[in-house]
Amino acid sequence: MPKKTYFNLPEAKRQIIEAVAIDEFAAVPFASASISAIVARAGIAKGSFYQYFEDKKDLYLHLLDLSMKQKVALVSQFKPSERALDMFDYLRWMLQVSVLFEMRYPKLAKIAYRALVEDVPFADEAEKLAHRGGMFYFNDFLAQGILHDDVATWVDTDMAAFLLGAVYNQFGRYLLKRTSLSIEDFADGKLDIFKDQVVQDLFDNLMDIIMAGIARDPEIRNHYFNK
Amino acid sequence: MPKKTYFNLPEAKRQIIEAVAIDEFAAVPFASASISAIVARAGIAKGSFYQYFEDKKDLYLHLLDLSMKQKVALVSQFKPSERALDMFDYLRWMLQVSVLFEMRYPKLAKIAYRALVEDVPFADEAEKLAHRGGMFYFNDFLAQGILHDDVATWVDTDMAAFLLGAVYNQFGRYLLKRTSLSIEDFADGKLDIFKDQVVQDLFDNLMDIIMAGIARDPEIRNHYFNK
DNA sequence: TTAAAATATGACTGAGCGGTCATGCACGGC
DNA sequence: GCCGTGCATGACCGCTCAGTCATATTTTAA
Numbered sequence: 001m002p003k004k005t006y007f008n009l010p011e012a013k014r015q016i017i018e019a020v021a022i023d024e025f026a027a028v029p030f031a032s033a034s035i036s037a038i039v040a041r042a043g044i045a046k047g048s049f050y051q052y053f054e055d056k057k058d059l060y061l062h063l064l065d066l067s068m069k070q071k072v073a074l075v076s077q078f079k080p081s082e083r084a085l086d087m088f089d090y091l092r093w094m095l096q097v098s099v100l101f102e103m104r105y106p107k108l109a110k111i112a113y114r115a116l117v118e119d120v121p122f123a124d125e126a127e128k129l130a131h132r133g134g135m136f137y138f139n140d141f142l143a144q145g146i147l148h149d150d151v152a153t154w155v156d157t158d159m160a161a162f163l164l165g166a167v168y169n170q171f172g173r174y175l176l177k178r179t180s181l182s183i184e185d186f187a188d189g190k191l192d193i194f195k196d197q198v199v200q201d202l203f204d205n206l207m208d209i210i211m212a213g214i215a216r217d218p219e220i221r222n223h224y225f226n227k
Numbered sequence: 228m229p230k231k232t233y234f235n236l237p238e239a240k241r242q243i244i245e246a247v248a249i250d251e252f253a254a255v256p257f258a259s260a261s262i263s264a265i266v267a268r269a270g271i272a273k274g275s276f277y278q279y280f281e282d283k284k285d286l287y288l289h290l291l292d293l294s295m296k297q298k299v300a301l302v303s304q305f306k307p308s309e310r311a312l313d314m315f316d317y318l319r320w321m322l323q324v325s326v327l328f329e330m331r332y333p334k335l336a337k338i339a340y341r342a343l344v345e346d347v348p349f350a351d352e353a354e355k356l357a358h359r360g361g362m363f364y365f366n367d368f369l370a371q372g373i374l375h376d377d378v379a380t381w382v383d384t385d386m387a388a389f390l391l392g393a394v395y396n397q398f399g400r401y402l403l404k405r406t407s408l409s410i411e412d413f414a415d416g417k418l419d420i421f422k423d424q425v426v427q428d429l430f431d432n433l434m435d436i437i438m439a440g441i442a443r444d445p446e447i448r449n450h451y452f453n454k
Numbered sequence: 455t456t457a458a459a460a461t462a463t464g465a466c467t468g469a470g471c472g473g474t475c476a477t478g479c480a481c482g483g484c
Numbered sequence: 485g486c487c488g489t490g491c492a493t494g495a496c497c498g499c500t501c502a503g504t505c506a507t508a509t510t511t512t513a514a
């Protein structure tokens with residue numbers, strides 16, 4: 001946790017520091033991120049930095065925390081309107097929000113991604129933070145799906161949760177490669193992932209594969225077979 | 228490419244250097260890997276190292292190359308016996324070999340993994356190397372599957388290839404977490420991933436989900452539905 | 455006005471890094 | 485015996501880094 005002094009700072013100053021730090025930690029791995037570079041770009045003295053944060057790791061975990069909070073905020077902002085959607089619509093919604101986060105806050109997303117795939121000298125703390133904001137408890141979710149006859153009983157829910165996690169985590173990157181779009185295209189609202197047809201078609205196809213793979217209802221299977 | 232001098236070295240000396248270097252680059256990200264540490268542990272002089280390799284990147288790419296060669300070797304060693312398997316058996320075999328590589332050569336696997344997910348200052352070269360040995364051209368493979376009526380025509384093969392890649396790449400790590408087994412359990416042959424029932428069951432379930440998701444044959448779908 | 459508390463500062467430390475280079479040694483051909 | 489080539493060596497260079505600290509400045513409270 002940053003020191004008390006940091007939170008006494010004027011909002012604007014904190015904003016600058018955080019923006020610069022997010023830039024740095026999104027651009028390079030933890031070990032390569034430079035505090036010296038950050039303080040220089042943020043226009044503060046090295047000594048000041050250490051009045052705000054315990055050390056490099058303290059800043060890093062703070063950013064990771066910010067990232068997760070932002071994701072959670074986005075999730076609740078786009079929560080499906082009223083009552084529970086159908087399970088597959090829910091899975092689809094999760095996928096979309098997950099991608100949306102990556103497009104809206106690419107740097108924060110990258111920092112969270114790093115925490116999971118890269119080695120930091122404090123992997124456990126980082127992973128705990130990253131997972132807390134992970135928000136998608138696929139496992140419980142799928143187990144519920146079996147109880148409600150949405151998911152085929154033979155499906156190993158823990159395994160299926162792993163599959164969903166792996167796919168959802170990478171889908172944003174794939175989308176960019178596949179469509180040759182860049183994050184900027186999405187960023188300035190010129191392109192709404194919820195509306196763009198090409199993107200929606202890809203979402204559809206992915207969800208189709210997953211649904212056909214785990215759904216219980218024979219009509220769903222037949223629907224895909226008859227396509 | 229390492230310099231000529233390196234290849235003139237006695238086999239044993241090269242082995243030591245490579246073993247130590249693999250250790251280092253598997254343990255920490257590229258930027259943190261220390262040449263000084265490697266030469267110290269390998270018992271050679273710093274100057275000697277730079278008679279063998281151009282620079283740090285040269286060594287790293289060499290290791291990446293070794294990793295890919297080892298994977299390809301493992302693949303051909305375990306090539307399905309005689310003639311072509313059924314497409315799904317083939318996908319299953321790919322998954323198993325992919326996991327086997329991770330268990331047999333965890334450090335080499337880690338180095339390859341890093342090349343794909345971490346940022347090195349020469350990402351393009353690294354990715355090219357890693358992909359060349361990636362060996363699994365799911366995309367063409369699935370396209371063939373459609374031609375042969377193995378894969379449902381509505382499946383976006385490029386997308387499905389992404390899904391397979393994402394899942395296959397992570398499955399080894401999942402397997403370890405899920406089964407609470409460690410790499411050592413597999414390493415010394417005490418446990419054969421091709422024979423162990425728990426592991427095979429997980430393979431089965433994953434393949435079931437994928438097959439049910441992309442197969443064309445209605446019997447396959449019904450088979451899963453009737454489970 | 456003043457004293458105390460909080461905050462800002464940047465030169466400095468000690469360590470580690472990748473990479474270089476002058477020097478020395480070993481060995482094969484003549 | 486001599487020389488040339490290839491290899492081995494480790495002190496050394498220039499740089500960057502995270503983190504410290506004595507000092508200066510500003511803010512607060514009385």
